[in-house]
Amino acid sequence: MINQLSKKFTTILILLLLGLQATIYLYNQKPLYVSFSKKNITVENFSSIVLSNSGITKIGSEKLNKIDDKNIDLIGESYLENDEYKIYGENISINLADEISYSDEAVKVINKMGTLKAEGFKNLDYEGKIFFSGAIEFIINE
Amino acid sequence: MKVRYFFLEQLNLLLMNKFIYLLVLLFLKFNAYSESYVKADDSLIWDSNDQSYTARGDVEFKNDQFIAFSDKMIAKYIEENNEEVFTIVELFENVVIEFKDEVFKGNYAIYTRDNNIIKLIGNVSIKSPTRLLTGYELIADIDNNKRILNSADNDSLVEVLLDDNANN
Known part of the structure; x- marks a missing residue:
């Protein structure tokens, strides 16, 4: 038993x-x-509008590479434009969830102070801070 | 006759060339002196919430008044007529400011646009073609062309330079 x-x-x-x-x-x-x-999506001559801390930001590039729902890479000549600034560079990566954009390549920024050139940047949009790296030249409007 | 005409023509061309060259030089010189800028070797942070720019590494700042060099710079700005304008510029470490024929040096400097005054603190010196003065604190009033140099003990005034023919 x-x-x-x-x-x-x-x-x-x-x-x-x-x-x-x-x-x-x-x-x-x-x-x-x-x-x-997950699938990588690639779009040529891409432009779009993103709503972020700086308001409506227009982004565009020669080519867009969507990594996932949060991350996109702007390949080739790229830009981010809003009321605060215009950023022109190449190969800019954007984290849409954290509102961060960055690039290790030469960048030109036009804002209300003047025109800035740097060797790279990291834009923490939610904090309202942009870090520029390398040799900086910032020509101030007269 | 032809030879004379040829030489006159050559002379005319030479003079014209010189004249154009002088015009170009004047144009370049005018532009070089009118440009305001910030240059830095390492980094620059634009903080739009704090309304400031922080530059690091062999910083060079130039406006229509003076040119300044330092290791670090923090410049505060305001928005006027949809443009950003510097109001206060702070310079840190190895500060050198060139204003006309004078050179100010110090550990720290602060320039206030409202009253157009530069204040330097720490190991301060003021060098002009005729003199070199040292002290702890220098207040350079650009509009009134006044220079006040204090020693480390703020109560003892080392020298006050006054120019009644202020033309700024």
Whole structure:
């Protein structure tokens, strides 16, 4: 009698363990599925409008490469324009969720103070700060 | 006769060339002196919330009054008629300011546009073609052409330079 109960208990335990293993397997598979379902989208002569901290920003480039729902790369000659500034550069990456844009390549910015040239930039739009790197030349309007 | 005409023509061309060259030089010189700018070797941060620009690394600042050099600069601005205008410019470390034939040096400087006064603090010197003065604090009033130089002890005035023929 005791032996039969023990066998039943062992069978149930094994079934439970198998079920648990199957669940873990399925959960482990889910991120892989998401990863493979992502597609890079490329658009040529792209221009669009983005609503950010600085208001409505017009963005454009020779080519747009959509990495995912949050990140896009502006390939080739690119720009970001709004009421506060106009940024002209090349290969600008944009994180739409965090409102960050950046580039390690030469950039020209026109704002209400004047015209600025730098070797790269990082625009934290939600903080209202733009960091320019490298040699800077900022010609001030007369 | 032809030879004389030829030489006259050559002379005329030479004079014309010189005249154009002088005109170009004058144009370039005028533009060079009228341009205001900020230059920096390392970085510049534009903070639109704080309404300031912070430049680092061999900073060079020029306006229609003077040219200044330092390691770091923080310039505050306001918006006037849809344009940004510097109101206060602070310079940090190895400050050198060239104003006409004078050179001011110090550890720190602050320029206020409203009253057109430059104040330098720390190891201050003022050099002109005729003299070199040193002290702790220098107040250069550009509009009134006044220079006040104080020693480390603020109560003891080292020298006050006054020019009644202020023409600024």
